[in-house]
Amino acid sequence: MIKEEFRLDNQLCFRLYTASRLLTQAYHPLLSVHGLTYPQYLVLLVLWEKDAQPVNDIAKRLFLETNTVTPLLQRMEKEGILIRTKGKKDARQMIVSLTEKGRDLQNILAEVPSAIGNKVICKSVTPENAPELFRKLDDIIASLSGSTTRT
Amino acid sequence: MIKEEFRLDNQLCFRLYTASRLLTQAYHPLLSVHGLTYPQYLVLLVLWEKDAQPVNDIAKRLFLETNTVTPLLQRMEKEGILIRTKGKKDARQMIVSLTEKGRDLQNILAEVPSAIGNKVICKSVTPENAPELFRKLDDIIASLSGSTTRT
DNA sequence: GTTATTTATATCGTTCACGATGAAAATATA
């Protein structure tokens, strides 16, 4: 007999992992028609909020490592969505800036958030209980984002 | 000015994605010492519940495609954790069965669930509100798992 | 000012995820 703690139905991580994957899949048709992936879309969200950021700031905002973000940005640069220029004050930094094309994507993708919202909102997450769910997820993220450096 | 729906702080998917990644990272030190990855651990959970399952059943239980699960299982077979044998009734199926080593891992990893629980439970998810969070995530998964086949 | 350390990116290797495609076996249909 399997121990109760090992049951898949008792796993928080599996739920988060599955929900994350399925929701990312829901983005796929909306983004792929514009040649974007979901992590690339996240980079756009970051840069739309604040343009011209060093790689490190983008990585930190997304809780990712630079070795994940760098190749991602290189692909986006190749697509003409952004440009990477050496920092003037600090030559180690690569400043990532949106191109015209990158800025335009904000209009082109204008319907994405509501389209996603419609896929999820009806059955499960309502505008009323969403903040509470957000708070819990933020809590989980906060409790884990500090302690992951330790082994 | 960025539209409100585009703000990273208003994204459900980004929260799920981040929480999932960080929690998976929390598993890493506990699993890697035994040569396991998190998805491989999930396969173990599935097989501990019910041994000798075809690839398809394992994939469906994890909401994954067989083209993700197959190479994963091949690696685990190479590690001697499981064996894959052709189905007798249906020769198309590959029946995945735990080896002695695979079954033993249940004892070896006995402390993993509580170790993970300790990393998360204190600040955010308490035993009291966990079921509610589980229900919401299950709701999201249910609402998305059906509609993903459509483009 | 020279050396050591830290910081910011980049590169590399491995393992997922997943769309697309292929091969073989089972089932349905003619």
Place this chain on the structure above:
DNA sequence: TATATTTTCATCGTGAACGATATAAATAAC
């Protein structure tokens, strides 16, 4: 029975994730 279709798994290519390592620039220590 012969052919068509579906099902099951495998293979391939691409893009993340991430640990480990490398490189160059900035900062600290001497």
